[in-house]
Amino acid sequence: MAKYSTGGAGSSASDSCELCGAENVDLQTANVAGATLSVCSDCAQHDETQSSGSGGDSGRDGDRNRKKRAAQNTARMQDATRTDTSHWEDGADYDDDQLPYLVNDYGDVLVEARQDAGLQTAELADAIDAEESDVLAVEQGRATQANVGGSLIGALEAELDVELVDSN
Numbered sequence: 001m002a003k004y005s006t007g008g009a010g011s012s013a014s015d016s017c018e019l020c021g022a023e024n025v026d027l028q029t030a031n032v033a034g035a036t037l038s039v040c041s042d043c044a045q046h047d048e049t050q051s052s053g054s055g056g057d058s059g060r061d062g063d064r065n066r067k068k069r070a071a072q073n074t075a076r077m078q079d080a081t082r083t084d085t086s087h088w089e090d091g092a093d094y095d096d097d098q099l100p101y102l103v104n105d106y107g108d109v110l111v112e113a114r115q116d117a118g119l120q121t122a123e124l125a126d127a128i129d130a131e132e133s134d135v136l137a138v139e140q141g142r143a144t145q146a147n148v149g150g151s152l153i154g155a156l157e158a159e160l161d162v163e164l165v166d167s168n
Contacts, residue, residue, distance in 0.1 A: 019043040097149030101166040107141035113162040114139070128155040138164075 016023045017040035019032060027038040030047035039046070103109065114124050121139065125132040130152055137146030138156065153164050 017043055019046065097151050099143060099148060100150050100153060101168075102143060102153070102164050103166045105141075106143070106164045107139045109162060109164060110156060110160070111139050113160040117160055124156075124159065128152070128159050130155065 015025075015027075017025060017027065018037040019030075019039045020043050022040045022042070025040040027040060028044055030037055030039045030044050031049045032039070032043075032046045033048075114121070117124075119127070121135055122132050125135045128135075134146060134148050134152055135156070137143055137148055138152070143153070156162070157164050
């Protein structure tokens with residue numbers, strides 16, 4: 001027997017669930033996927049007009065409403081963290097030492113200038129009072145990933161008389 005009734009002939013169609021095809025069962029009307037069907041008590045759980053146990057939302061509309069509320073809550077949390085600076089370190093001002101735009105191949109330019117000056121990486125770092133790992137990050141073209149500040153770039157430029165900042 002077909003699981004979905006076409007409303008056609010046959011006395012058994014009126015006694016069977018239009019969703020699962022169960023026969024000789026008590027039927028009730030349910031709205032399933034936008035269609036009004038006669039269904040058994042087992043299939044009645046799919047009725048989109050019945051409220052579910054999760055706050056009264058039902059079916060696809062309930063899922064949309066829950067997703068919408070979740071997105072709104074997430075947006076509120078993100079807005080709060082954008083303006084709330086209480087979680088920042090005391091005295092930290094992350095905008096003071098922004099990394100400027102650097103010239104293409106700034107790492108190669110720095111390596112060449114350091115070598116022309118006859119310095120090792122550690123010696124250059126000592127000369128400008130910086131961490132050797134930060135100088136290496138600049139030489140390897142990883143200034144952004146290493147969170148190198150603009151003050152280090154300025155110190156390197158001054159020490160080696162080289163231009164690393166893109167003036168365009």
